[in-house]
Amino acid sequence: MKITDIKIIVASPGRNFVTVKVMTDQGLYGVGDATVNGREKAVVAYLEDHVVPCLIGRDPMRSEDIWQYLYKGAYWRRGPITMAAISGIDMALWDIKAKAANMPLYQLLGGRSRDKVMVYQHASGMDIDEVVEGVLALREQGLDAIRAQVAIPGLPPIYGTGTSTDDAAGKTVRPLPNEEVWATHKYLPLVPRLFEKLRDAVGWDVHLLHDVHHRLTPIEAARLGKDLEPFRLFWLEDAVPAELQEGFRLLRQHTTQPIAVGEVFNSIYDTTTLISEQLIDYIRVTSVHAGGVTGLKKIFDFASIYHVRSACHGPMDVSPVAMGCNIHVDTAINNFGIQEFSGYTEATRDMFPCAWTYERGYLQPGEAPGHGVDIDEAVAAKYPYAQAYLPVARLEDGTLTSW
Ligand code: CS2
Ligand code: MG
Numbered sequence: 001m002k003i004t005d006i007k008i009i010v011a012s013p014g015r016n017f018v019t020v021k022v023m024t025d026q027g028l029y030g031v032g033d034a035t036v037n038g039r040e041k042a043v044v045a046y047l048e049d050h051v052v053p054c055l056i057g058r059d060p061m062r063s064e065d066i067w068q069y070l071y072k073g074a075y076w077r078r079g080p081i082t083m084a085a086i087s088g089i090d091m092a093l094w095d096i097k098a099k100a101a102n103m104p105l106y107q108l109l110g111g112r113s114r115d116k117v118m119v120y121q122h123a124s125g126m127d128i129d130e131v132v133e134g135v136l137a138l139r140e141q142g143l144d145a146i147r148a149q150v151a152i153p154g155l156p157p158i159y160g161t162g163t164s165t166d167d168a169a170g171k172t173v174r175p176l177p178n179e180e181v182w183a184t185h186k187y188l189p190l191v192p193r194l195f196e197k198l199r200d201a202v203g204w205d206v207h208l209l210h211d212v213h214h215r216l217t218p219i220e221a222a223r224l225g226k227d228l229e230p231f232r233l234f235w236l237e238d239a240v241p242a243e244l245q246e247g248f249r250l251l252r253q254h255t256t257q258p259i260a261v262g263e264v265f266n267s268i269y270d271t272t273t274l275i276s277e278q279l280i281d282y283i284r285v286t287s288v289h290a291g292g293v294t295g296l297k298k299i300f301d302f303a304s305i306y307h308v309r310s311a312c313h314g315p316m317d318v319s320p321v322a323m324g325c326n327i328h329v330d331t332a333i334n335n336f337g338i339q340e341f342s343g344y345t346e347a348t349r350d351m352f353p354c355a356w357t358y359e360r361g362y363l364q365p366g367e368a369p370g371h372g373v374d375i376d377e378a379v380a381a382k383y384p385y386a387q388a389y390l391p392v393a394r395l396e397d398g399t400l401t402s403w
Pocket of ligand 1: 315
């Protein structure tokens, strides 16, 4: 079998997606996601100018060799743009491989290790009572795991409160990044009060999660972790920016709060200290950023040695294609933790027909050959790309900080 063409389809059914379609001389094609939220066009150029010309004529079944060719062969290894391009190609090659075998992808990854894939969804609000309402509503819908985020009184809406311009389900086209305000000293006392109220309202048999979104220092995160211990959170996510992996030693020394990190990681090397020193409990890498199905398998197998479980990132900017690949990996690996799932707009679902299904807190990969997700190019053509940025954050004195 030979690769005859590779299409890069950019469309915006509510938000921008970059989709790779690898065509072969035997009529089979594979689909992959290569979306980097806010930097989509950089990946398109990388693919069109530096990847596609090198792959025409190659055997698509040689997915490991092509992965190494695109990784080592780039010379300038790693980084979000390069790895999203590799991820999109890799997902498409695994799709072709599983279609050629006439099997759902998870069967090529070891077969089922579980009967269903547990998800968590997001509850948010402008005050604690609104968040409690949201959590109760999701509980009603069958969720066994719920992430809770609350706005900070006196500050404009922040990440995850459902009103921040980045959270809007619709297209948030902005000429420049929206600037949000952050104040750690107003945030730290608020979060334990939120989870005390939540435990009172929903009890103890539901998993509660929280995303700090990269905003604390290790000792601040240690303070928050200790304060949250009585409320038994499933995890505290992205408590500290993770470029300094060894910084998590300070956090780990002070609290038994389970720690999750990794949605922004794009290679196994971003994880080696965190995992091998057991500084974290969940690794959040996702198929579109960490090297596709091949990348996820390498990282999750490494993590399994150190009691670290998977927790693939899965908000709306991770396309249904990447979600499909995540679900197949989630279904097959032993050290599965949880899958984030925010659902998609109707337009997105029209553009990406999916074999995977969601019902009352759990996902199924479906039995279609491949990863089970296609792209309807006619629908995609109705939604042209529209530049949109992620927000940035500043402290109240104007200092640029992590969003
Ligand atoms: C968040 C993401 O879902 C999460 O855990 O961290 O929504 C993140 O803000 C976006 O993926 C950024 O594009
Ligand atoms: Mg996150």
